[in-house]
Amino acid sequence: MNFDLTEDQSLLKALVERFVTDSYGGDLTARRAARCTPAGYAAANWARLADSGVLALAVSDANGGFGGGLGGGRTELITAMEVLGHGLVAEPVIDAAIIAAGLLDAADETVVLAEVLAGTQLVVLAHAERAARYDLGHVGTVATVRGDGVVIDGTKVAVMAGAAADRLIVSARDADGTGLWLVAADAAGVDRRAYRLADGSAAAEIVFRGVVAERRLGGIDLLWPVVATARLAAAAEMLGLMTLLFDSTLAYVKARNQFGQPLGGFQVIQHRMTDAYVLCEQARSQVIRAALAENGGFARAAAGAKAFVADAALTVAHTAVQMHGGMGITDELNIGHALKRIRVLALTFGDNDTAIDDYRKAG
């Protein structure tokens, strides 16, 4: 019974904290600058994350990673993701590293994977469709044989970090069921409309019209373990964000004076802060629980943790806005930025009902 980090895990934590301090320390200036780029993040930061090995968090040892997704190493994953969340980092670690690198790893697509881990290729998943809403199993996009190759037809929405992606992993129905297809983002027939999400990230809606795919990575079944890892990563990032919100708000209610005393002197404020504190601790427990789950129960635990933490994080975020009063609704504090990031993460691979259903049904 020991919940301390190992020495190596502590070093990883310190490494990511150092990245956050160097790249995002101080105020929101660096975050704003990163978000203002067409890609929605800073290329220099991405290169540094690649150098430090953080992009390999969900990659198996055999392919050069920490093995966060499959063979353990989930403690490393949640440790790093919490720090990145607390630092309001703009780089698409979940989309391009946890999800895409995880899929390339599972498919043993080692050449592309190496480029992803080196930070020289941005690969993201194009899976969601408007008609599917949050049903992860619903795919309307089709892959059909034409001549020597296979072409993709369909429309993908909410392609996270998709605005600047070099390659896409596209889910499509094909002769063998539903597959995941590697597609060059600049291939003929790719019509990409970039747009911003609430958190300032650069997503895309992409129409595929007879786009020639590079190759099939595997069946859709490759995706489910990656969904579980991504959900845990999202939960850990939200934990970092809610801790940031809580710490900022606690400092604020101690410093801000009204009616001749600090806001924190009023019992109603004390009770709301206590409620937020309880949610932070309980969320941390759920994240740890999922990270330590046996492999057989991991998908279920990760879905549950993500649902629980998303709910708690949104509540804490709304409390934080309320406690800050007028300042809380501005774009000038980290409060609003954290709320918006939680909003996006809360919909990672479906809403709360979707995650709850996966949690209760997965056995």
Add this chain to the structure above:
Amino acid sequence: MDMGFSSSELAFRDEVRGFLAAELPQHLRDGMAGTPSVFVEPEIGLEWQRILHARGWLAYGWPVEAGGTGWTPVQRYIFEKECALADAPSLSVLGLKLVGPVIARFGTPEQKARFLERILTGADLWCQGYSEPGSGSDLASLKTRAVLHEDKYIVNGSKIWTTHAHYADWMFCLARTDPDVKPQAGISFLLIRMDQPGITIRPIIGMAGDHEVNQVFLDDAEALVCDRIGDEGQGWTIAKYLLENERGGSCAAPRLIAELERLERLALGEGLPGADAAYARRLAKLRLEAEALEMTELRILGELAQGRAPGPQTSLVKLVASTLRQHIDELAVETFGYDGLQMATERPLYGNEAPEPIGSKAAQMAMPTYLNSRAWTIFGGSNEVQKNIIAKSVLGL
């Protein structure tokens, strides 16, 4: 991070399991399951207490020299968890968890010799004289007055919410011995015999029809000076020690999880009408909260196991566990359709004399359990007081 038990801890768990399988009789499990209240009746509790005492495991929360087992915090957790999963009756909080450790810590050798063994054997049953009609959450304002007269105190006042006073041989009582100092400093910790003319007990019947608590009137009741624990004026310090004694870790979540699993089996397994996706999600959300609490308790245990003081998380366990308990009991009432509205007036709800349930035993238990569990967020310091404490001591507000 490692949330597992060591091989010796697992061996201990198996030993406890084996003991429970062999020694915990079915009628005691039924007695626990058929008790809507937090406290089991002495007829159930004492029989279980004797079985544990014979095994030497009763005083596991006490110092070794007073009869404790010397278990590690992890062993204590394992024992409590296995007992909860086996539906073992809850142990008497009043004697075993409250006054016993106090006498072991602050009592004179004579007091220890007179009282401790009789708590373990069940020869003496205890009740707690803390709250008063005018002093609930604000306990330090208590007015019960004890005036020294030769070798005894003459005690006047009234205590309320006195659980099992109608069974008790003794009351441990906070009384004001000095009205002229600041409130906390004028309180003493007295042990008072219940079978004396100065004691009158008025039953208070709960919403569910259970007689569990009482009001106790003290009219020139007598307490011997030799039955005072600690010095005069030390009562508040001793009362606070009781609270701190609870900070040795807790094991609330396993029983809550077991109850949620029971509901899940009943509602979803047997396909009760109305157990649809919305119901299942509600159940799943409560389970996530209970699992989080379980891990919070394990994190506290992890600190203790590393030989460190438990972190601030201890303060939130009661808050979370009590609220969660109420939400589970609310869901249970709604699980059984209209059968959830029945409320048997007979007691007990176990044994041969128990009334026949309408529908199912689980449905019969739902309403009284729900009504009783409204007390969880009130006793032992209301949740509002708990939040005040967390805000002050943990958040620095």
